[in-house]
Amino acid sequence: MSLLDVRNLTVTYAGGAAAVRGVDLRLEAGQKLGLAGESGCGKSTLALALLRLLPSGARITGEVLLDGEDVLTMKWGRVRAVRWAGASVVFQGAMHSLNAVHRIGDQIAEPILLHKKATAAGAKRKTGELLEQVGLPAARADAYPHELSGGQRQRVMIAMALACDPQLIIADEPTTALDVMIQAQILRLIEQLVSDQDLGLIMISHDLAVLADTCDRLAVMYAGRVVEEGPAAQVYEDARHPYARALSAAFPRIGDPASRFAPQGLAGDPPDPAALPSGCTFHPRCPVALESCGEEDPALREAGAERRAACVLVGLPGAESRAAARDPQARGERPAEEPEALEEARPSTP
Numbered sequence: 044m045s046l047l048d049v050r051n052l053t054v055t056y057a058g059g060a061a062a063v064r065g066v067d068l069r070l071e072a073g074q075k076l077g078l079a080g081e082s083g084c085g086k087s088t089l090a091l092a093l094l095r096l097l098p099s100g101a102r103i104t105g106e107v108l109l110d111g112e113d114v115l116t117m118k119w120g121r122v123r124a125v126r127w128a129g130a131s132v133v134f135q136g137a138m139h140s141l142n143a144v145h146r147i148g149d150q151i152a153e154p155i156l157l158h159k160k161a162t163a164a165g166a167k168r169k170t171g172e173l174l175e176q177v178g179l180p181a182a183r184a185d186a187y188p189h190e191l192s193g194g195q196r197q198r199v200m201i202a203m204a205l206a207c208d209p210q211l212i213i214a215d216e217p218t219t220a221l222d223v224m225i226q227a228q229i230l231r232l233i234e235q236l237v238s239d240q241d242l243g244l245i246m247i248s249h250d251l252a253v254l255a256d257t258c259d260r261l262a263v264m265y266a267g268r269v270v271e272e273g274p275a276a277q278v279y280e281d282a283r284h285p286y287a288r289a290l291s292a293a294f295p296r297i298g299d300p301a302s303r304f305a306p307q308g309l310a311g312d313p314p315d316p317a318a319l320p321s322g323c324t325f326h327p328r329c330p331v332a333l334e335s336c337g338e339e340d341p342a343l344r345e346a347g348a349e350r351r352a353a354c355v356l357v358g359l360p361g362a363e364s365r366a367a368a369r370d371p372q373a374r375g376e377r378p379a380e381e382p383e384a385l386e387e388a389r390p391s392t393p
């Protein structure tokens with residue numbers, strides 16, 4: 044049985060627009076999955092839906108099986124227990140998540156006491172151990188959040204997430220608010236803790252390079268759907284979906300200093316969930332779209348061993364290599380800015 048098995052998950056916010064549309068994902072115990080995509084593609088909505096943390100009015104359908112138990116049909120009491128002891132979330136911006144008027148030790152101990160995992164003395168001892176695990180002296184338990192640096196506060200958030208010994212950590216942009224050096228330290232810390240304790244990890248970021256460096260598998264989201272999923276290095280180095288290829292080209296490549304000076308961009312913006320284009324939702328921005336892409340929305344299909352991609356070109360003999368030859372992202376060129384040039388790059392106008 045998988046640690047997490049998400050089936051056909053759809054989230055619709057009050058107002059009617061679906062922010063997550065029919066997502067299937069699986070995570071085995073001890074596996075690290077990176078969830079990537081531009082702002083607004085539904086990454087955070089998906090993460091919040093896994094633990095039913097969405098605002099009231101949001102409608103969730105599908106199944107979220109955590110260790111075989113469906114989080115979406117659980118009673119609320121059980122959901123509250125699962126939120127700490129089954130899976131816990133590390134959000135970005137620790138300053139907003141920590142309570143400014145309570146000592147950090149009390150905040151770490153709170154879920155331990157709430158879920159009756161230890162006595163008051165046991166929770167205090169465990170708090171000290173957790174602080175040391177995340178690289179802070181146990182004595183910092185007496186500090187208030189404003190007495191810590193941004194990186195130290197994020198370490199506290201990680202200690203809190205580990206407080207009730209969960210099997211899965213969901214880290215939503217855990218390093219976004221931090222400077223580059225501290226980002227790297229926090230990423231290494233998360234990586235080390237999950238591998239030492241054999242925890243599952245879902246790490247969310249718009250930065251595919253960071254995810255590829257940290258995770259075993261990558262899932263790339265676009266307009267609420269997973270459009271490509273597979274082993275991290277393969278998706279990053281040799282994406283099969285044109286959007287995943289564009290996202291990969293948009294970031295400097297780790298170990299390739301030259302790419303720091305020539306990252307590729309992707310023209311246009313992701314669509315508004317309330318006004319999705321017909322057919323494949325990426326086709327208006329896709330440099331290799333076919334005429335039929337405006338009509339057909341392809342499902343995820345096999346794209347190699349343990350790989351899936353949602354593009355009509357995948358599996359068509361010779362089509363992918365011909366398309367890649369036309370794709371400026373695959374050729375390492377900047378995307379065409381002028382509509383005329385964009386039209387030229389397409390085999391036909393949708």
Ligand SMILES: Nc1ncnc2c1ncn2[C@@H]1O[C@H](COP(=O)(O)OP(=O)(O)OP(=O)(O)O)[C@@H](O)[C@H]1O
Nearest residue numbers: 056062080081082083084085086087088089098316
């Ligand atoms: N509380 C909400 N009510 C209504 N719509 C929302 C709400 N939260 C998010 N959305 C919409 O859902 C879509 C997906 O947003 P979400 O925050 O999940 O994307 P994301 O990929 O995590 O983006 P970011 O990286 O900017 O956080 C967006 O169009 C967003 O405007």
